[in-house]
Structures are given as structure tokens and as C-alpha cells.
Amino acid sequence: MLPHLANVVVDGVERSADGIRLRVHARAGQVACPGCATMSGRVHGRYRRRLVDTALGGTRLVVDLLVRRFRCAETSCAAVTFAEQVEGLTRPHARFTPPAAAAVRDIGLALAGRAGARLAAALGLTVGRDTLVRRVRALPDPQPGVVRTLGVDDFAVRRGHVYGTVLIDLDTHRPIDMLPDREADSLVAWLADHPGVEVICRDRSGAYADGARRGAPDARQVADRWHLWANLGDAVERVVAAHRRCLPTPPAPAPAAAEPTAQPDPTDAPAEQPWRTGNRFAERTRRTHTAVHALLTAGHTQRAISRQLSMGRHTVRKYAQAARPEDLFRGQWQDRPSGLDPFRAHLDAQWAAGQTNAWKLWEEITEQGYRGGYAMVSAYVRPLRTGAQPPPPRPRSTRTISRWVLTRPDRLRDDEQTQLRDARACCPELDALTRHVGAFAHLLTRPTDTTITDWITAVRADDLPALHTYATGLERDLDAVTAGLTLPHSSGPVEGHVNRIIMWNLTCQGSWGFMARRVTDPPARPLGRGPGRTQGQDGPGSRPPPSSSPVCRARARSLPGGCRARQHRVALGVPADRRQSRSHRRT
Numbered sequence: 001m002l003p004h005l006a007n008v009v010v011d012g013v014e015r016s017a018d019g020i021r022l023r024v025h026a027r028a029g030q031v032a033c034p035g036c037a038t039m040s041g042r043v044h045g046r047y048r049r050r051l052v053d054t055a056l057g058g059t060r061l062v063v064d065l066l067v068r069r070f071r072c073a074e075t076s077c078a079a080v081t082f083a084e085q086v087e088g089l090t091r092p093h094a095r096f097t098p099p100a101a102a103a104v105r106d107i108g109l110a111l112a113g114r115a116g117a118r119l120a121a122a123l124g125l126t127v128g129r130d131t132l133v134r135r136v137r138a139l140p141d142p143q144p145g146v147v148r149t150l151g152v153d154d155f156a157v158r159r160g161h162v163y164g165t166v167l168i169d170l171d172t173h174r175p176i177d178m179l180p181d182r183e184a185d186s187l188v189a190w191l192a193d194h195p196g197v198e199v200i201c202r203d204r205s206g207a208y209a210d211g212a213r214r215g216a217p218d219a220r221q222v223a224d225r226w227h228l229w230a231n232l233g234d235a236v237e238r239v240v241a242a243h244r245r246c247l248p249t250p251p252a253p254a255p256a257a258a259e260p261t262a263q264p265d266p267t268d269a270p271a272e273q274p275w276r277t278g279n280r281f282a283e284r285t286r287r288t289h290t291a292v293h294a295l296l297t298a299g300h301t302q303r304a305i306s307r308q309l310s311m312g313r314h315t316v317r318k319y320a321q322a323a324r325p326e327d328l329f330r331g332q333w334q335d336r337p338s339g340l341d342p343f344r345a346h347l348d349a350q351w352a353a354g355q356t357n358a359w360k361l362w363e364e365i366t367e368q369g370y371r372g373g374y375a376m377v378s379a380y381v382r383p384l385r386t387g388a389q390p391p392p393p394r395p396r397s398t399r400t401i402s403r404w405v406l407t408r409p410d411r412l413r414d415d416e417q418t419q420l421r422d423a424r425a426c427c428p429e430l431d432a433l434t435r436h437v438g439a440f441a442h443l444l445t446r447p448t449d450t451t452i453t454d455w456i457t458a459v460r461a462d463d464l465p466a467l468h469t470y471a472t473g474l475e476r477d478l479d480a481v482t483a484g485l486t487l488p489h490s491s492g493p494v495e496g497h498v499n500r501i502i503m504w505n506l507t508c509q510g511s512w513g514f515m516a517r518r519v520t521d522p523p524a525r526p527l528g529r530g531p532g533r534t535q536g537q538d539g540p541g542s543r544p545p546p547s548s549s550p551v552c553r554a555r556a557r558s559l560p561g562g563c564r565a566r567q568h569r570v571a572l573g574v575p576a577d578r579r580q581s582r583s584h585r586r587t
Helices: 098-111 114-122 129-137 184-193 206-215 225-242 280-297 302-309 313-321 341-352 358-367 374-385 398-406 414-426 428-445 452-460 465-476 478-486 492-508 512-519 551-558 564-571
Strands: 008-016 019-026 043-056 059-071 081-083 149-158 162-169 174-179 199-202 220-223
Touching (some): 098 114, 114 129, 199 206, 220 225, 225 398, 225 428, 225 478, 280 302, 358 374, 428 452
Parallel strands (some): 199 220
């Protein structure tokens, strides 16, 4: 159950609120001197040593070891006395047993400082965040191996300012190194130090293409298929945006059936109102008339109503003498000429065409000579917004049409297929775009049926400038694009590790050296494939060959004094307010 305790004798077990304590001593009667290997049984003294072990049944476990100090029997040996070390249990100056030390190392690699300390506490291991970081930094650098298939991609240390490059062995799906930038010279230097690369899988970046060409001229470059399709999607959006005015307006939804309402009694119908309901002057007059007559009915005098409503006595008398609010409506506010009158026909026509933005309407009539303000146009269209008839629907967005073009036809709904068919019938350019996208998708899935040069020639025959730009980029990188369409290599494992780096970057707060150490020593199981399917392994669950050491750690050793992580952050361009010492940095 506890194989690391096979060479000790348990003297007792104590249970307390802090956990379980095992009192043990070594079985061996004699111990070899570490200096001269002479066996000695002369005990010079004893002391107790406490080692933290992995939790037992979820309870913290501490091994209280009685350590003997022996006197060396060889008089010429430099070590006069020495302390015994129990095989499989102790190491010089260690405070954890080997299983606990391995658990602390794995937790540090997986979760870093603060999060790792919380998980360790839940597992019965009391360890601080600085200890976890120190254990990760103390790991020896793995030796580089021969890489045949290399995956290259960039990631953001600080988006828009600082970027790095991660290198993945696509045969084992393991990260092997990190570069502190995404420049071609850095990739050239790495490839020069690691010969033997035969295939380099990358995105469409020109810097990586140049670096791979100069650093490994004999290696075959492969453009990732996902990036090819993503770049095509950007070109499709530009084409659709240029021809969006050609798209037909989608059909308006059918109005809901109105519920039958009771016909009002003609005798109860009010007199004809000069102002329609909703006019602010008419509504204010109605409210004031109602308030004045309510107070008169309650027995208040006109003078008291004047004081209570803060109105003049003559105004109160005017409202009191009017039998109904409509008697107070005068012609000074009705049918008064407005500077908007010459443009009402244009506003109505644009509203019927689907332009419901009042600011746009105001800009249009301003160009035609209107000198009024935006508020009058907004007030004019406000009743149209609240009317019973909704405005006609606007054309589909660019992103929606692009999604229809880039989606397999059998995965579109019936209404989407119909609208895409109508759009293709209205715009010949969109029809040609849809045909070219379908041909490129067929080229991605069945590259033997045609070639990329045939597709480029077909694109050149149509008037699609955005697609011509995309085709020009394919021609510049024709060999890598052809290899990407014909070879099975993909940047999927690289993208998975990039996502892991982004998550760890948030945890490490930009500590490049610590992040590089964690990236190049991931969990034992590779990402992207299950046990037994990864190439280059001896069997299910076996670890692949060790990877190379990070360049940043080698550069850190050459920096003169001070905190290496801090100097790396300065070299990478991290702002001064984020250059904190390791003891104050969130890990």
C-alpha cells in the first residue's frame, strides 16, 4: 500500500486534528558512507525528521522519521560523520516524500501557483504558491530530440503588443520549445540548431514561410487546411459586402389575425378631434381640462385652483368655461406650415423602402436642402415606429449571407436555401462566388479530382476582386498550399496547445520563463489522440521522447543578476506597471 515505507519500521501511529503522524525508524543496522562507501554501524547521534507524504484516506499524513548519524570507520575519509538516507523515502534536505514531491510537481505544472496551492490543500498537501513555482523552475531541462514533423504557430502574450511562437512535434503532439517572438530570424536560428526537420506545418504567415525557407531549405512546408478555409471566409465576406445592395429584401412576416372587437355605439362616439391622439399639445390640454373640472366639482374656487395648479386666474377661467377639451383647440397649432413639409414625400418613400434610421433620413434631406434639426425628423417618424404596420424587413446581413455561402447546402434549412437561391438569381457575382466556394470545398475533401491551379484560373475569369486577392496569395504560397491539400498533416494539435498557453498566460500573468517551463513539460497523455494511436510511442500510456529546452531559459542564464523573470518581461516589452517581482506577482 505504501511501497516507499518498505525500508522503515513503524513505531506508532498518532491521530490529531492536523492529520496522521507515523513514527518510524530505518531497518538497516549498517549504512554506507557517502564519501568512501565504507559500511559503518557506529551511531554518533540521533534526531527526528518530519516528511510530508501524500494524503491517506483524504487526511494529511506526516512521516516522523528517527534519523541516525553515523561515524565513518575510515580514518582517511573526509566525512567524519554522516546522516543515513532511507532508500525510496528520503533525499538530502527534502521535506516531501518522493510520492508527495511528484504530486507537488504535477500540480505545479498543471495549475501553477495560487490555483495549485488550493488544489494541494484539498488533497492534503500543505504547500505554498511560491513553493510550487520554485519546484517547476527547478525541473531539469529535457534534452532535445530529433523532430521530423514540426508545427509552428503564434500566440499572444499581450494581445496587440507582445507575441510568441510555440513549436510542436506533430508526430507525438508534444510541445518542444517556445520562441519569444514571431519573427523569421528566431525560427531560422532554432531550425539551424535542430537539424532533421522534414515537414513544417504552419499557417499563412509570411514570416514563418520565410523562416522555414531559410532555416530548413530541404523541409517541405505545409499550409494548414483550416487556415486556408478561414482566409477564404474573409474573402467571401468582402465579396458579399460589396454586393449587398443586390440582395433581395426578405419577405415580411404575415400579420397576425386581428381579434374581433365590439363595435362602439354611435351615440357614444366623441366629437371629431382636430388633433390625433398622441399629440403632446392636445394631451396636455386634455390633462389640464380634466384636473380643473375635477377641482371645480369638488367645490374649489377658481382662485384656489389657480394657486393649487400654479396657473393664472384667466387661464383657469378659460378651462372652466370650456365644456370639453376640444373647445380649447385653436388653429394656431394645427396645420401650421413646417420646414419639413417639402420633404415628407421623400421621408415616406424611404420609410416604405425599409430605411428606418431617423439620423440617416435627416442626413439625406439635409443634402437636399432641409435646414431644420434632427429632432423634427425624429418626431415625424416616431408615430410610424409605433404604428400597427411594422416597417418592411431590411436585407440580410453580410455575415448571414456569408454563412449560407460557406455552409454545405444539405445543412441549410429550407427557407435559407430558398433565400440563397433568390440572392444568387439577383446577383451574378454572388452566384459565381457560391460556385467557387463549393469547388474549393470539394478541393479540400477530394484533392485528387482537380488542382488548385485550375481553381485559381476559374476564379480569375469572374469579376471578384476580393477573391482575386485571395487567389494571388495562394499563388505566392503554391507549394505549401498544394502540400496542405494533399498531405495528412494538420495544425490541430498546435491550436490546442495555443489555447492551453492562453489559459496559462492568464494564470502566470506574463511570466515568460515559468510559462515556457510549463508548456514544454505538459501532462503525460498527448492532446488530440487517445492511448495507442499516437505515433512514436512504445505503447499506450508511454511518454514520448524528451523535448528540447526553452530558448528563454538559456537566455535567462546569460542575464547579469537580478530576477530573470523580471528581465525577460522588460525584454518582451511588458509595461512597467506589470513588471512585478516574483514574490508579488500573481501566479
